[in-house]
Amino acid sequence: MPAEISGPRSGSSKFSIDISFPTVGAQVGPLRADAARNRVKVLAAAAELFSERGVANVTMDDVASTAGVGKGTLYRRFGDKSGLATALLDHLESELQDGILNGPPPLGGGASPMERLIAFTTAYLEFLRDSLDIVLLSQTSTTGARFRTGSHAFWRRHCEYLLEQCAAPAPGIAADVLLAGMTAEQVQHWLVDQGMEFDALVESLSQVTRSLAT
Structure with a gap:
C-alpha cells in the first residue's frame, strides 16, 4: 500500500463535478495550517x-x-481507529476518483462505456489488493457501513451511468451486484481464504462485468 502522502486533500476541493457524483473526503472550510500539517x-x-x-x-x-x-489531537480529529482508517481511505480513494474523472482512457473518458466499466473493475480490485485491511475495517465497522460512505455512492453512480450507456437492464441493480462482488470481505475470501490468484480474479470479475453490461 502506498505510504507517501504529499498534503491534505478532500473530494470537495480536488474535483469540480456534478453533485450526482459525490466524492469522498468532503469537509467544510479549509484546515488551519498547523491542523493541515498534523493531518498530513x-x-x-x-x-x-x-x-x-x-x-x-x-x-x-x-x-x-x-x-x-x-x-488528544489524534482522538479529537479522527475519533477512533475506524475514523482514522476512513480518513486515510478518503485520501487513497480520491486518487482512483481522479483517474475516473480526469485520467486517460480507458478508466477516464475517451473509451467506450464497456471498456471504462472493465477498467474500473480492474482498477478497483488493484486498489483493494493494495489496501485490503483498511477497506475491510471501514466497510465492516458497523452493519451497513459501506453503504454510508461517499466513496460507495461515487462508485455506484459511476457504474450505474456506464451500465446505462451500455443499455444494460436494471442498471442500478446491476451496479449494486457488481460492487457487492467487490467488497473487501468478499475479495479477501477469494484471495486469502481460497488462495485465488489475483490475475485470475480480475479476469473472472471482468467477465461478470461484461455479462452485467449486456
Whole structure:
C-alpha cells in the first residue's frame, strides 16, 4: 500500500463535478495550517503502520507516536481507529476518483462505456489488493457501513451511468451486484481464504462485468 502522502486533500476541493457524483473526503472550510500539517503527518504514519503491521495490530497510540502528535489531537480529529482508517481511505480513494474523472482512457473518458466499466473493475480490485485491511475495517465497522460512505455512492453512480450507456437492464441493480462482488470481505475470501490468484480474479470479475453490461 502506498505510504507517501504529499498534503491534505478532500473530494470537495480536488474535483469540480456534478453533485450526482459525490466524492469522498468532503469537509467544510479549509484546515488551519498547523491542523493541515498534523493531518498530513497522521495519515502518512497510519499508512506506513497499517501497511507494515495490519490494521488490527496498530493502536492509536502507535500512530500518535509515529506522527509526533499528541494523543488528544489524534482522538479529537479522527475519533477512533475506524475514523482514522476512513480518513486515510478518503485520501487513497480520491486518487482512483481522479483517474475516473480526469485520467486517460480507458478508466477516464475517451473509451467506450464497456471498456471504462472493465477498467474500473480492474482498477478497483488493484486498489483493494493494495489496501485490503483498511477497506475491510471501514466497510465492516458497523452493519451497513459501506453503504454510508461517499466513496460507495461515487462508485455506484459511476457504474450505474456506464451500465446505462451500455443499455444494460436494471442498471442500478446491476451496479449494486457488481460492487457487492467487490467488497473487501468478499475479495479477501477469494484471495486469502481460497488462495485465488489475483490475475485470475480480475479476469473472472471482468467477465461478470461484461455479462452485467449486456
